Amino acid sequence: xxxxxxLGSHVSxxxxxxxxxxxxxxxxxxxxxxxxxxxxxxxxxLLLKYTSAATLVKGIxxxxxxxxxxxxSFHLTKPSAHMSDAAEYFCAVSDLTGRRALTFGSGTRLQVxx
Amino acid sequence: GxxxxxxxxxxxxxKGKDVELRCDPISGHTALYWYRQSLGQGLEFLIYFQGNxxxxxxxxxxxxxxxxxxxxxxxxxxxxxxxxxxxxxxxxASSLDWTGGADTQYFxxxxxxxxL
Numbered sequence: 001x002x003x004x005x006x007l008g009s010h011v012s013x014x015x016x017x018x019x020x021x022x023x024x025x026x027x028x029x030x031x032x033x034x035x036x037x038x039x040x041x042x043x044x045x046l047l048l049k050y051t052s053a054a055t056l057v058k059g060i061x062x063x064x065x066x067x068x069x070x071x072x073s074f075h076l077t078k079p080s081a082h083m084s085d086a087a088e089y090f091c092a093v094s095d096l097t098g099r100r101a102l103t104f105g106s107g108t109r110l111q112v113x114x
Numbered sequence: 115g116x117x118x119x120x121x122x123x124x125x126x127x128x129k130g131k132d133v134e135l136r137c138d139p140i141s142g143h144t145a146l147y148w149y150r151q152s153l154g155q156g157l158e159f160l161i162y163f164q165g166n167x168x169x170x171x172x173x174x175x176x177x178x179x180x181x182x183x184x185x186x187x188x189x190x191x192x193x194x195x196x197x198x199x200x201x202x203x204x205x206x207a208s209s210l211d212w213t214g215g216a217d218t219q220y221f222x223x224x225x226x227x228x229x230l
Contacts, residue, residue: 032216043118043224046220051216100215103159104158
């Protein structure tokens, strides 16, 4: 079964600092990978996704992620944090065949300090 | 355009009662998913509908949970004889399902269920 692991349930950065949220996946073949963001009392919003077209994926709000097969990683980064980035971030995996449902990591709550 | 909508936004019920949660997907989306988000279990898949195919119910935690999708659009998730451990946010998502697992799933705001 596929799975994703998000290291760090809470990450705190200063405004303007680099954001790095870690995600590692477990799959026998490169899967499809997603990052979603959830603001308080809202549903999930897609930030970006990897579907094998390019290893460096750019998303909304200045976020990007790089797929590294050798490290089985898909870490999310943003060069400069804004206060509005404070939210919970979820990494998710979908397999190439069969069930289309997403398997989510446990989430990382990002705090941005002024 | 309109996104995925869910109703009610909040539901408080007593243990043992049945509840129905509704999801209206984005128009034209053939795939519909239900997920559950709880403090102890994180985000879990419950059930998946695709067109007229038989639903994938592999994520339903017990036979107290059921779901249907009428006319390929609106879906209702029913929980019978609710238990306190059913308290969670129930999220619905829909997608075009054109490219298999690569499709973007669009999520609704969720229904927060509290079982007293």
